[in-house]
Amino acid sequence: MLTFSAIEAARRRLAGAIPVTPCARSEHLSRVTGTQAYLKLENLQFTGAFKERGALNKIIQLTDEEKKRGVICASAGNHAQGVAYHAARLGVLSVIVMPVFTPLIKVTSTRNFGAEVILHGDSFEESHQHALKLAAERGMVFVHPFNDDDVMAGQGTIGLELLEQNPYLQAVLVPIGGGGLISGIAVALKETNPRVKIIGVETEAFPSMKASIAAGHIVKTPPSSTVAEGIAVREPGDKTFEVVKKYVDDIVTVSEEEIANAILFLLEREKTVAEGAGAAGVAALLNAKVDLKDQKVCAVVCGGNIDVNVISRIIERGLIKDGRRVRLTARLMDQPGSLARLLTIIAQLRANVLEVQHTRVYDAGKLGVAEVDLDLETRGHDHVTEILGAISAAGFETELKRLDRNGKIKKP
Numbered sequence: 001m002l003t004f005s006a007i008e009a010a011r012r013r014l015a016g017a018i019p020v021t022p023c024a025r026s027e028h029l030s031r032v033t034g035t036q037a038y039l040k041l042e043n044l045q046f047t048g049a050f051k052e053r054g055a056l057n058k059i060i061q062l063t064d065e066e067k068k069r070g071v072i073c074a075s076a077g078n079h080a081q082g083v084a085y086h087a088a089r090l091g092v093l094s095v096i097v098m099p100v101f102t103p104l105i106k107v108t109s110t111r112n113f114g115a116e117v118i119l120h121g122d123s124f125e126e127s128h129q130h131a132l133k134l135a136a137e138r139g140m141v142f143v144h145p146f147n148d149d150d151v152m153a154g155q156g157t158i159g160l161e162l163l164e165q166n167p168y169l170q171a172v173l174v175p176i177g178g179g180g181l182i183s184g185i186a187v188a189l190k191e192t193n194p195r196v197k198i199i200g201v202e203t204e205a206f207p208s209m210k211a212s213i214a215a216g217h218i219v220k221t222p223p224s225s226t227v228a229e230g231i232a233v234r235e236p237g238d239k240t241f242e243v244v245k246k247y248v249d250d251i252v253t254v255s256e257e258e259i260a261n262a263i264l265f266l267l268e269r270e271k272t273v274a275e276g277a278g279a280a281g282v283a284a285l286l287n288a289k290v291d292l293k294d295q296k297v298c299a300v301v302c303g304g305n306i307d308v309n310v311i312s313r314i315i316e317r318g319l320i321k322d323g324r325r326v327r328l329t330a331r332l333m334d335q336p337g338s339l340a341r342l343l344t345i346i347a348q349l350r351a352n353v354l355e356v357q358h359t360r361v362y363d364a365g366k367l368g369v370a371e372v373d374l375d376l377e378t379r380g381h382d383h384v385t386e387i388l389g390a391i392s393a394a395g396f397e398t399e400l401k402r403l404d405r406n407g408k409i410k411k412p
Contacts, residue, residue: 001149001239001242001243001246002149002152002153002156002183002184002187002239002243003187004187004188004191004192006149006150006153006156007153007156007157007159007160007184007187007188008160009153010053010057010150010153010154010156010157011157011160013056013057013060013061014053014056014057014154014157017056017086017089018045018052018053018056018157019044019045019046020161021040021041021042021044021045021158021161022039022040022041022044022165023038023039023040023041023161023162023165023166023298024038024039024041025037025038026038026039026269026270028265028269028270029265029269029270029282029285029286029299032286033285033286033288033292034293034294035285035292035293035294035295035296035297036294036295036296036297037285037297037298037299038166038169038296038297038298038299039270039272039282039298039299039301040158040161040162040172040298040299040300040301041272041301042158042278042300042301042302042303043272043273043274043275043278043301043302043303043304043305044304046085047078047081047082047085047109047113047305048078048081048109048303048304048305049078049081049082049230049275049278049302049303049304049305050078050155050158050181050300050302050303051075051078051079051081051082051145051155051303052081052082052085052086053082053154053155053157053158054079054082054145054146054148054150054151054152054153054154054155054180054184055073055079055082055083055085055086055087055143055151055154056082056086056154057150057151057153057154057157058143058148058150058151058154059071059083059086059087059090059092059143060086060090061150062092062141066141067090067091067092069138069139069140069141070087070092070093070094070095070138070140070141071083071087071092071093071094071095071140071141071142071143072094072095072096072097072131072134072135072138072140072141072142072143073094073095073096073097073131073142073143073144073145074096074097074098074124074127074128074130074131074132074145075096075097075098075124075127075145076098076099076102076106076124076127076229076230076232077098077102077103077106077107077110077229077230077305078106078230078277078302078303078305079143079145080096080098080106080110080115080117081106081109081110081113081305083096083115083143084096084110084113084114084115085113087114087115088113088114088115093116093140094114094115094116095115095116095118095131095134095138095140096110096115096116096117096118097118097119097120097121097127097128097130097131097134098110098117098118098119098120098127099119099120099121099122099123099124099126099127100119100120100121100122101122101225101229102119102229103229103305103306103307103310104307105305105306105307105308106305107119109305118130118134122223123223123232123234124232124233124234125234125235144237145178145180146177146178146179146180146181146183146233146236146237146240147178147179147180147236147237147238147239147240148180148239149239151180152180152183152184152187152239152240152243153184154184155180155181155183155184155185156183156184156185156187156188157184157188158181158184158185158188158300159184159185159186159187159188159189160188162185162188162189162298163188163189163192163193166296166298167193168296169189169196169296169297169298170195170196170197170292170295170296170297171196171197171198171199171290171292171295171296171297171298172185172189172196172197172198172199172297172298172299172300173199173201173281173282173284173285173290173297173298173299173300174186174198174199174200174201174281174300174302175200175201175202175228175230175231175277175278175280175281175300175302176200176201176202176209176210176231176236176244176251177202177206177230177231177232177233177277178233178236178237178240179200179209179236179237179240179241179243179244180237180240181300181302182198182200182240182244182248183239183240183243183244183247185198185300186198186243186244186247186248187243187247190247197249197250197290197292198247198248198249199248199249199250199251199252199284199289199290200244200248200250200251200252201251201252201253201254201280201281201283201284201289202231202251202252202253202254202280203226203228203231203232203253203254203255203256203259203276203280204253204254204255204256205224205225205226205228205232205256206221206224206226206231206232206233206234207221207251207253208220208221208233208234208235208236209236209240209241209244209251210251210252210253212236212241213241213244213245213248213251218235218236218238218241219235220234220235221234221235222234226256226259226276227256227259227260227263227276227310227314228259228275228276228277228279228280229275229276229277230275230276230277230278230302230303230305231276231277231280250290252284252289252290253289254280254283254284254287254289258283258284258286258287259276259279259280259283260276260314260317260318261283261286261318261321262274262279262280262282262283262286263275263276263279263306263311263314264314264315264318265279265282265286266279266282266301267311267315272301272304273304273306273311274301274303274304274306275303275304275305275306276306277302277303278301278302278303278304278306279301281299281300281301281302282299282301284299285297285299319377322380322381323378323380323381323382323383323384324377324378324379324380325354325375325376325377325378326375326376326378326384326400326401327373327374327375327376327400327401328373328374328376328387328388328391328398328399328400328401329371329372329373329374329398329399329400329401330342330371330372330374330391330396330397330398330399331369331370331371331372331396331397331398332369332370332372332396333368333369333370334368334369334370335368338370339358339370339372341394342372342391342394342396343356345387345390345391345394346374346376346387346391348390349383349386349387349390350379351376351377351378351383351387352376352377352378353374353375353376353377354375354376354377355373355374355375356372356373356374356375357372357373358370358371358372359371359372359373384400388400
């Protein structure tokens with residue numbers, strides 16, 4: 001099993017090659033959650049995620065003969081970039097097998113680091129099996145993304161940094177995919193201060209570690225999809241399972257909507273970019289998955305490699321949920337001046353019109369009536385209520401479409 005001394009040894013090996021990332025206090029998160037909240041910003045690593053710690057700790061210990069054979073791994077992106085980057089630094093050939101759904105930014109970045117990228121499989125498991133097959137065929141060294149003591153020890157150096165940066169932390173929230181990150185951090189912290197709580201966070205779509213701990217043995221969860229592809233692991237490792245079972249206090253899950261809201265919170269309030277997996281700990285804190293009131297807590301923002309198209313969709317969805325963007329349907333008489341009068345009311349209330357679709361309706365009972373769909377940019381729910389009231393008072397029939405807290409379109 002992973003030991004504290006192995007993590008200390010990894011810290012010495014990584015010195016000078018892996019920067020110490022900030023453990024920054026978040027005033028916004030502290031106020032919203034009633035805690036003293038800190039963020040461990042592993043998204044600031046050169047490859048955009050914590051994974052390069054474990055990758056380097058593994059590769060740097062290979063024999064000269066093993067380095068000549070090269071390394072291979074399977075990854076949805078962050079482990080791939082860590083392996084590719086540090087293998088190139090050390091003059092080692094690398095081959096990376098990635099699922100076909102991997103975000104383009106991660107595929108491109110991995111190739112730019114000099115690795116041979118092979119897209120294979122619809123899941124991590126399929127990519128993993130293909131990588132093992134290629135490793136045997138090509139005689140390469142397989143670098144597991146989480147179920148490896150050297151990899152876990154590398155990730156555990158985050159725990160040592162936390163001890164130095166904030167020795168009075170009472171709880172740490174850590175995203176869980178296969179369990180390598182939380183295993184390393186848990187050993188580093190618990191072996192030093194057993195009183196600190198280690199809280200694992202999984203997406204509801206892939207609760208494999210939580211299910212395994214509950215069952216007392218490793219459980220494989222059904223296939224699914226998630227915005228947090230970095231922790232989309234259906235089956236934890238046997239090594240990480242044993243460490244988590246011994247050291248982790250609790251495991252909670254967060255929904256897709258909660259993760260998306262946390263990404264938006266970090267972007268808007270903290271001015272930091274987090275991918276889905278990276279925002280999981282913050283999502284758990286924002287939604288009070290564990291009672292941590294008045295405690296000093298740290299959420300590990302483990303990565304920031306998110307596709308800009310995903311960010312765009314999350315921002316738009318978040319604006320709709322907050323009432324800052326709404327779609328309004330108004331029915332008005334199809335005669336000159338009606339549309340102008342409607343738009344004048346909206347302008348007077350300082351709402352911004354993003355899009356207008358004007359449709360004439362000729363079906364029975366509605367002859368001479370026009371329908372107008374308006375996409376509006378507003379200041380929030382109270383502003384929307386004010387706009388609806390003014391439009392209705394002017395004699396227009398209206399219908400509002402916006403998202404409820406579950407992300408579904410609802411009517412007032």
